[in-house]
Amino acid sequence: MTSKQLEAINLEAFTDQELDTLEKRVAKERKRRDRSRIEEAEREIRLVAAKYGIKLEEALSDLNGRTGPSRRRVPPKYRHPHDPDTTWSGRGRTPRWIQEWEQQGGSREELRIAH
Structure with missing residues (x-):
């Protein structure tokens, strides 16, 4: 849909309930797309890590400046x-x-x- 087509939509003709429904559908679609992009990026990153013979978690921990796979737990006082x-x-x-x-x-x- 072009920006002119979007501008042609008369939102004033919608009831409040219809606008709420439309808003929820738009938010749901954005979340779905974000999730899809994240999953695709993770697949690609895992492929690159595998190409170099390392696990994704190891590569990310090194990027974060940590040498171990997890944070050290502090003993209770x-x-x-x-x-x-x-x-x-x-x-x-x-x-x-x-x-x-x-x-x-x-x-x-x-x-x-x-x-």
């Missing part, structure tokens, strides 16, 4: 006082259970895991 399976590494956002512990007068040091 704090343990939940009532649920020993719940821990926190001390990095990132403070978990709610630690915030609640401190609000009730507890010390973070009381939750520290002895190493």
